[in-house]
Structure formats: C-alpha cells, structure tokens
Amino acid sequence: MSQHRHPGAPGRAGAVPALPDLPEATVARLPEYLRALHNLAETGHETVSSEGLASAAGVNSAKLRKDLSHLGSYGTRGVGYDVALLIDQIEYVLGLTQRRAVALVGVGNLGHALAGYDGFVSRGFRIAALFDADAARVGEEINGLVVRHIDELPRVAAEEAIAIGVIATPASAAQSVADQLVAVGVTSILNFAPCVLSVPEGVDLRKVDLAIELQILSFHEHRKASLTALPATGGSALTALPGGLAVTDPQEAIGT
Amino acid sequence: MSQHRHPGAPGRAGAVPALPDLPEATVARLPEYLRALHNLAETGHETVSSEGLASAAGVNSAKLRKDLSHLGSYGTRGVGYDVALLIDQIEYVLGLTQRRAVALVGVGNLGHALAGYDGFVSRGFRIAALFDADAARVGEEINGLVVRHIDELPRVAAEEAIAIGVIATPASAAQSVADQLVAVGVTSILNFAPCVLSVPEGVDLRKVDLAIELQILSFHEHRKASLTALPATGGSALTALPGGLAVTDPQEAIGT
DNA sequence: AGGTGTGAAAGCGTTCACAGCG
DNA sequence: CGCTGTGAACGCTTTCACACCT
Incomplete structure (x- = not known):
C-alpha cells in the first residue's frame, strides 16, 4: 500500500504522483461512490462504514472495500471512512481537481x-x-x-x-x-x-x-415472457427461429 | 455439447420457446452485431465472415464466434454467416419481433x-x-x-x-x-x-x-498526464503497456 | 466489539489454437 | 483450403472469510 499522502492536497498541480493502476471495473465504480459520498456529506455525515457507503452506491460492501483498498485509501478500523477525505481522494484520482x-x-x-x-x-x-x-x-x-x-x-x-x-x-x-x-x-x-x-x-x-440499452432490456423482457409462458415442461431448450414467427409482424428494415 | 438446440426449427405456433440462457456480456453485444448486420445488408452483402462482422462491430472474431455459438447459430464453414438469417435470429432473441x-x-x-x-x-x-x-x-x-x-x-x-x-x-x-x-x-x-x-x-x-462516462474518461486523462509527466525512468515502458489495455476498451484499431 | 484491509477461492469473460466441416 | 465452432488456458472480477487494527 502507499504511504501517507494527502491527495487533493493544495498546490502542486505540476508534480503529479503516479496514480495507482486501478482495475477498470473499479474505475467505473468510483464515480458512483463519489456521488454517494457527496450525498452523505450534504446530509451531515462525517464518517461512513463500508456497509453504509456500499448500500448508498448500490454495491456490496466487500466490493467497495476492495475498490477503496486499491486507492490505498484510509478507513479507520472500527469506525469507517472519513467522508470528506474520501471525496478528496476519489476526486483526485479521477482527475476532477481540474475542471x-x-x-x-x-x-x-x-x-x-x-x-x-x-x-x-x-x-x-x-x-x-x-x-x-x-x-x-x-x-x-x-x-x-x-x-x-x-x-x-x-x-x-x-x-x-x-x-x-x-x-x-x-x-x-x-x-x-x-x-x-x-x-x-x-x-x-x-x-x-x-x-x-x-x-x-x-x-x-x-x-x-x-437504443442498445433498450434492446438489452428487451431481451430480458422476452426471456421473462418465455419463461412464464412455459409450463414446467421438460424445458426443451429449443430456440425457434422466426420464419413466420407469430406475434406482431416485424417491420424491420430499420437502419440509420 | 449437451442437447444443443437446433434453431432453424420454426416455432411451435403460439407457445414461446425457451430462450437460450446467454451470458450477459454476450447479450450486451448482440445489439451491436445487429446494427453492423443491418449496415451490411444495406450495402448488399449476403454473407459475412466472423472476421468481417467482428470488425464491423468493433470486436475480435473469436469473441464474435463464441457469442454467436451461444445462439446455436449457423454459419457455414468455409463461407461465413448468412446476413439476413443472422439478423432474423438476433432480432428474435432480443425480442424485437414485437415493437x-x-x-x-x-x-x-x-x-x-x-x-x-x-x-x-x-x-x-x-x-x-x-x-x-x-x-x-x-x-x-x-x-x-x-x-x-x-x-x-x-x-x-x-x-x-x-x-x-x-x-x-x-x-x-x-x-x-x-x-x-x-x-x-x-x-x-x-x-x-x-x-x-x-x-x-x-x-x-x-x-x-x-457524467459518470465523462469521469471515467477524466481518470484516463489524468493517468495519461501523470505518466507523461514522469521523469524518464520506466515511464516509457508504462505508456505503451504491451499486451494490452492501457485503455478502457479493447477497442483497438480496426480498419474500416 | 466493530469494521477495515486482504489473501485465497470461486466465478465469468476473453483469448488461444485447432479439430473438423463444407 | 477457409472458416466455423469449441475445448482449454488465461486473466480479470467478485465473493468469502478472517487476521488485524482502533
């Protein structure tokens, strides 16, 4: 882990300390943590446990702790994380100290x-x-x-x-x-x-x-429908192709 | 190699057949393949190889083949995939046959x-x-x-x-x-x-x-800046990160 | 006691490489 | 031959469970 270093520390825009090499999945979640932290700060919380922050950010606490550990971040055992400090740290890592x-x-x-x-x-x-x-x-x-x-x-x-x-x-x-x-x-x-x-x-x-987001949802709708439509039949995992598929007729030729 | 379905079979009237249980990552890419296929269809292509479709969709061909194999889909060895057929199949799986x-x-x-x-x-x-x-x-x-x-x-x-x-x-x-x-x-x-x-x-x-998308980009900007700002040692080795994603996506240079 | 930080294990997803079909 | 389909290897992510600190 890294040593004591105050992240967003004033001044020093020039000599940037090397950033930890975070897993992509972690990077993608940091903004979510940041948003949750800002909410917590606004509602007067000064510290928060991994459990609390995790639920505010919609992830589980193990994942959150692992993510934060990659930043070399400081929680206090038995207490939790300092909200303001963690905000600074994440904003620094994300490069948000400059607009x-x-x-x-x-x-x-x-x-x-x-x-x-x-x-x-x-x-x-x-x-x-x-x-x-x-x-x-x-x-x-x-x-x-x-x-x-x-x-x-x-x-x-x-x-x-x-x-x-x-x-x-x-x-x-x-x-x-x-x-x-x-x-x-x-x-x-x-x-x-x-x-x-x-x-x-x-x-x-x-x-x-x-549109892709909607199409992904559409897949799950389709799957849910096909499941509920099935009696508990031996589950013939058959995929049928359209051809003259029922339902509404395709109006395809979609394109841009 | 279990009892793998044979899609071509036109649906049983009425009852919706169970959908194959696709990996989420595959589901998320199907819409991209679909869009690429529509483009190909519009430009007169009747068949396409995994290589061709993959590059049109911005993925590598192994991934594409694996994804399509989950649909139980038909390509023809030595030839490729039938564009129109594949469009039907993906639209069916995504539940796009009904609007x-x-x-x-x-x-x-x-x-x-x-x-x-x-x-x-x-x-x-x-x-x-x-x-x-x-x-x-x-x-x-x-x-x-x-x-x-x-x-x-x-x-x-x-x-x-x-x-x-x-x-x-x-x-x-x-x-x-x-x-x-x-x-x-x-x-x-x-x-x-x-x-x-x-x-x-x-x-x-x-x-x-x-905003999260921008913040993720901001992180990578920040990281790139901190790398190039680094004094000579080791810096160059890191910038190019062999074998892999120094960046977000395996969105590599795809010729078009 | 309470809660973080972290190895180790389990689970997914991607890539490799090649058998086998057309 | 060319190209698909796929087991097997690999690497990333998540989860578990607990040592360790406050």
Missing part, C-alpha cells in the same frame, strides 16, 4: 440536451464549446454558448484547452468528427453516435448507445 | 431529446407515452405525443401495454417514479437519473449516467 473542458460536437436533438445538461457542469466539467457542421445551426446560442462551425475546431481547441470531445452527431458524420478531434489533440472521446469508431492507440473512447 | 411500447417519464432537458430521438423508433421501439409531474409541462406536444400527468400512468400503461419505462427525471423524483412504474406492472426500467434505484426482484434495471 476539464469539454467540446460537444453535434447540436441536434441529443446534442441540445447535452449542452444544457446540468450534470456535466455540476460534476466536474465545463462545456467549453459547441460545434456543428450545419451552417443553419451555427450561431445559435444554447445555454450561453454559441454554436460554432466545426471548421473552427482547431483554433477553439487550442484556446480552450479542450480535454474531452463528445460526439452527438448522426452516425454518418461521427468518424470524421472523431478524426478531427484526434487531429487537434483530443485524447478522450465520448461517442453517442450509433456506430463503431476507430481511433489511434492512446486515445480513449467510450460509447453510449441509448 | 415494445416505451413510456418516458420526465420531459425536461434530456427527456425532450429522448422523446425526439429517432434511434428508439428506428431500432425496434415505440414511444407510447410521455409523462411529467410538472403541471406546466402537461399538455405540451413533443414529436406528436402529448405530455400527460404522471397520475395518468396507471390508465395509460394498461391501454398502451407499456413494456419498458424510461426515467429522465431529476434524481429526487426517480425512486418514486420507479415505484409507480413497478406498481403498474412495468418490469424493465432504464434510468437516466444520477441515483441508485431499488426495485423488486424480477424487475430489470439499467442505468445510464452521462
């Missing part, structure tokens, strides 16, 4: 909503610029920011020190936008377009696909 | 965008109703649908056979909305509110938290 600038590309339906989404701002980010390729949208003001043409990306990226790019364009434009973001030095991209993007090594890419 | 009705609760910033999001409609769903608790929003028309008051949920849920609920309210309202959805029989919920929800066993719950 990173986000560029949002594509101000259509979804982009509009993202541009106005409070959660980005309230949880450590700054939407620094909006872009679109559609001249009709350039100049529009959303939430205090003016939509710029994508061609201005190079200039603005430098001025604003853009750290993260968010793609909310149609799928057809997404790869090109990603390329442009990479070209101006952005190394983290969040993609909302329903398509696979390829980026060079060293660039982090995450994807959110809203 | 499920979705209720969206909360038409604020994000809810507005979701209500107008084409992807839901084009990929197998029907937004059947919009709800909000704010009287000022009730009556507003979005994308051809009128916003109703949440109190009407019971009546509307029955009329429209709501299968999936989407929560896009502030965190403070989300648990109450979830309870109401569960009460009217909804067994699948997609939550966009940044909070932990609790639902009874048997109800499927998925969560999308946009």
Whole structure:
C-alpha cells in the first residue's frame, strides 16, 4: 500500500504522483461512490462504514472495500471512512481537481440536451464549446454558448484547452468528427453516435448507445415472457427461429 | 455439447420457446452485431465472415464466434454467416419481433431529446407515452405525443401495454417514479437519473449516467498526464503497456 | 466489539489454437 | 483450403472469510 499522502492536497498541480493502476471495473465504480459520498456529506455525515457507503452506491460492501483498498485509501478500523477525505481522494484520482473542458460536437436533438445538461457542469466539467457542421445551426446560442462551425475546431481547441470531445452527431458524420478531434489533440472521446469508431492507440473512447440499452432490456423482457409462458415442461431448450414467427409482424428494415 | 438446440426449427405456433440462457456480456453485444448486420445488408452483402462482422462491430472474431455459438447459430464453414438469417435470429432473441411500447417519464432537458430521438423508433421501439409531474409541462406536444400527468400512468400503461419505462427525471423524483412504474406492472426500467434505484426482484434495471462516462474518461486523462509527466525512468515502458489495455476498451484499431 | 484491509477461492469473460466441416 | 465452432488456458472480477487494527 502507499504511504501517507494527502491527495487533493493544495498546490502542486505540476508534480503529479503516479496514480495507482486501478482495475477498470473499479474505475467505473468510483464515480458512483463519489456521488454517494457527496450525498452523505450534504446530509451531515462525517464518517461512513463500508456497509453504509456500499448500500448508498448500490454495491456490496466487500466490493467497495476492495475498490477503496486499491486507492490505498484510509478507513479507520472500527469506525469507517472519513467522508470528506474520501471525496478528496476519489476526486483526485479521477482527475476532477481540474475542471476539464469539454467540446460537444453535434447540436441536434441529443446534442441540445447535452449542452444544457446540468450534470456535466455540476460534476466536474465545463462545456467549453459547441460545434456543428450545419451552417443553419451555427450561431445559435444554447445555454450561453454559441454554436460554432466545426471548421473552427482547431483554433477553439487550442484556446480552450479542450480535454474531452463528445460526439452527438448522426452516425454518418461521427468518424470524421472523431478524426478531427484526434487531429487537434483530443485524447478522450465520448461517442453517442450509433456506430463503431476507430481511433489511434492512446486515445480513449467510450460509447453510449441509448437504443442498445433498450434492446438489452428487451431481451430480458422476452426471456421473462418465455419463461412464464412455459409450463414446467421438460424445458426443451429449443430456440425457434422466426420464419413466420407469430406475434406482431416485424417491420424491420430499420437502419440509420 | 449437451442437447444443443437446433434453431432453424420454426416455432411451435403460439407457445414461446425457451430462450437460450446467454451470458450477459454476450447479450450486451448482440445489439451491436445487429446494427453492423443491418449496415451490411444495406450495402448488399449476403454473407459475412466472423472476421468481417467482428470488425464491423468493433470486436475480435473469436469473441464474435463464441457469442454467436451461444445462439446455436449457423454459419457455414468455409463461407461465413448468412446476413439476413443472422439478423432474423438476433432480432428474435432480443425480442424485437414485437415493437415494445416505451413510456418516458420526465420531459425536461434530456427527456425532450429522448422523446425526439429517432434511434428508439428506428431500432425496434415505440414511444407510447410521455409523462411529467410538472403541471406546466402537461399538455405540451413533443414529436406528436402529448405530455400527460404522471397520475395518468396507471390508465395509460394498461391501454398502451407499456413494456419498458424510461426515467429522465431529476434524481429526487426517480425512486418514486420507479415505484409507480413497478406498481403498474412495468418490469424493465432504464434510468437516466444520477441515483441508485431499488426495485423488486424480477424487475430489470439499467442505468445510464452521462457524467459518470465523462469521469471515467477524466481518470484516463489524468493517468495519461501523470505518466507523461514522469521523469524518464520506466515511464516509457508504462505508456505503451504491451499486451494490452492501457485503455478502457479493447477497442483497438480496426480498419474500416 | 466493530469494521477495515486482504489473501485465497470461486466465478465469468476473453483469448488461444485447432479439430473438423463444407 | 477457409472458416466455423469449441475445448482449454488465461486473466480479470467478485465473493468469502478472517487476521488485524482502533
């Protein structure tokens, strides 16, 4: 484990201590812990047990303790974790001690909503610029920011020190936008377009696909239905193909 | 190699056949394969190899083959997969042969965008109703649908056979909305509110938290920065991390 | 006593590599 | 041959259970 070191400690933005090499699964949960901790802090809690924090974050306590142990974090045996200290520590590890600038590309339906989404701002980010390729949208003001043409990306990226790019364009434009973001030095991209993007090594890419989430739920609905529909028959694990499958007729030819 | 099903068998009329019990990780990728397959179909491909489909879907071919093998799916050795057949099969497994009705609760910033999001409609769903608790929003028309008051949920849920609920309210309202959805029989919920929800066993719950995605990216930005900031020693060995994911996803360079 | 930190075990998911079919 | 389907190996994640600290 590491030695005593005060994480978000004031000053010293330059000499960054090496970050522990956290498992991805742990990294993905830290933001959830952080949110729970902020709630606890607001409600006056000064310490919290692994059990308490775990339930606030929707995980079990063993997992939480293991996750926090990777940070080399300090709980106090017999007591729990210091809420404020843990907040500092997680915010430090997540790199939230600096408010990173986000560029949002594509101000259509979804982009509009993202541009106005409070959660980005309230949880450590700054939407620094909006872009679109559609001249009709350039100049529009959303939430205090003016939509710029994508061609201005190079200039603005430098001025604003853009750290993260968010793609909310149609799928057809997404790869090109990603390329442009990479070209101006952005190394983290969040993609909302329903398509696979390829980026060079060293660039982090995450994807959110809203329809996919629904389709996963649909699978479970389907499975639940097929289970309850079955009497306890020998469970012939037969999968039938549609062909002339009953139910509603498919209206396929879906696509984008 | 147990009694493996032979899918092709057209369904027995009426009774829904039991679905194979797929690994969650596989389920989560099927929608991606489906999207890639639709693209291939539109561009005139009739068959595709595991290699080809895998790269279109952003995974490696071993994973793809393993996933499809869980469906008991047919490829033809030496040839590949029949695109149209595979589309049918995946759509069947995901339960997309019926267009499920979705209720969206909360038409604020994000809810507005979701209500107008084409992807839901084009990929197998029907937004059947919009709800909000704010009287000022009730009556507003979005994308051809009128916003109703949440109190009407019971009546509307029955009329429209709501299968999936989407929560896009502030965190403070989300648990109450979830309870109401569960009460009217909804067994699948997609939550966009940044909070932990609790639902009874048997109800499927998925969560999308946009700020969390950014925070995960922020961590990797922070880590990259701390590595490059490191004095020479060992630093270079670490940046390139051989054999593997220095980054979030095995989303490697895929040629397109 | 109370609760964290952590080896060890169990469980999943991914990757490898190749048998075997078309 | 080419390519699928799949056992077996591997690595990551979760869970367990308890030593150890306060």
